[in-house]
Amino acid sequence: MLDIGVVGAGIRGRMFARALGQLQDVRVVGVVDPTPAGAALAAEFGAAAYEGHEDLLSEHDLTGVVVATPDFAHRDAAVAVARAGIGLLVEKPLATDVGQAREIEAAVDSGGGPATVAFENRWNPRFVAVRQQITEGAVGDVLFQCAHLNDTRFVPERMLSWAARTTPAWFLMPHTVDLALWLSGRTPRSVYATGLRRELARDGIDTYDGVHALVTFDDGTTLALQSHWVLPESYPSVFDFRYELVGSRAAVRVDGSDEGVHFAGPSLQWLHHTTVERDGRLVGVAAEIARDFACLLRGEPVSVPTVAEGVAVTAVVAAVHESVTSGRVVSL
Numbered sequence: 060m061l062d063i064g065v066v067g068a069g070i071r072g073r074m075f076a077r078a079l080g081q082l083q084d085v086r087v088v089g090v091v092d093p094t095p096a097g098a099a100l101a102a103e104f105g106a107a108a109y110e111g112h113e114d115l116l117s118e119h120d121l122t123g124v125v126v127a128t129p130d131f132a133h134r135d136a137a138v139a140v141a142r143a144g145i146g147l148l149v150e151k152p153l154a155t156d157v158g159q160a161r162e163i164e165a166a167v168d169s170g171g172g173p174a175t176v177a178f179e180n181r182w183n184p185r186f187v188a189v190r191q192q193i194t195e196g197a198v199g200d201v202l203f204q205c206a207h208l209n210d211t212r213f214v215p216e217r218m219l220s221w222a223a224r225t226t227p228a229w230f231l232m233p234h235t236v237d238l239a240l241w242l243s244g245r246t247p248r249s250v251y252a253t254g255l256r257r258e259l260a261r262d263g264i265d266t267y268d269g270v271h272a273l274v275t276f277d278d279g280t281t282l283a284l285q286s287h288w289v290l291p292e293s294y295p296s297v298f299d300f301r302y303e304l305v306g307s308r309a310a311v312r313v314d315g316s317d318e319g320v321h322f323a324g325p326s327l328q329w330l331h332h333t334t335v336e337r338d339g340r341l342v343g344v345a346a347e348i349a350r351d352f353a354c355l356l357r358g359e360p361v362s363v364p365t366v367a368e369g370v371a372v373t374a375v376v377a378a379v380h381e382s383v384t385s386g387r388v389v390s391l
């Protein structure tokens with residue numbers, strides 16, 4: 060039996076707890092979160108509730124731990140879990156600081172259990188299909204990539220109580236940076252970025268409205284990134300996700316926000332089906348991540364994002380912020 064602890068009882072922590080808890084050989088035995096949401100999630104699984112990860116680690120013989128705290132707070136729990144030799148699943152990004160990301164990597168490398176980062180596009184069937192085309196040579200050399208991943212104002216204003224402690228680049232770009240690195244296989248060499256801090260700050264949320272970035276790779280190819288979270292809430296989806304790739308033999312375009320299901324009620328909505336509930340069970344991307352994490356903990360061969368890849372993504376997004384602040388191209 061795989062005994063799992065969950066650190067963070069927000070949207071992602073709850074999702075991973077449910078997805079793991081529905082596997083036959085997995086038990087969620089402890090939940091760490093100082094808010095009432097932590098106690099509620101623990102009660103759902105008959106698990107123990109804790110305010111800190113230290114008690115979770117000391118009171119259970121755990122096989123794995125999910126760290127799904129706010130993005131700026133991953134380091135302490137992730138390092139402690141790795142130093143205890145316990146398997147680790149960290150919500151993206153691995154960390155919002157390169158030094159902290161490398162601390163997690165060092166802890167895993169020096170005796171930690173198996174570890175991965177939840178870059179969920181790696182499990183999205185659309186992008187799995189794109190990667191297969193690239194691997195088989197149908198796309199040719201990857202020349203240009205462009206990714207738009209944006210949110211409505213609902214996210215910083217009402218969904219996240221901690222929006223002022225992060226940015227749209229940290230909250231959104233790890234998804235698209237990892238996707239671009241995974242699909243192209245290239246190494247980023249420099250970043251130039253600009254950002255706007257106006258509308259949300261005016262409303263009392265001191266963070267960027269949006270960030271644009273251009274990443275140049277070691278072979279001269281480029282990745283253009285846009286992430287903002289000031290779309291009006293009338294937008295049919297809480298997020299806007301578009302990815303484009305141009306290769307020497309073919310081009311690819313993926314619209315990840317309009318998944319083809321349009322619901323016209325009082326307003327138009329685009330219904331999402333990458334993770335849905337069926338007969339009380341989660342199916343789709345979240346369930347696949349949970350299944351692969353369990354496989355990783357059992358020692359079974361499985362292809363998942365590595366901690367080193369998580370460090371690489373953090374380095375790119377950190378360079379984006381450095382460039383926004385300095386106004387200069389940042390070398391990696």
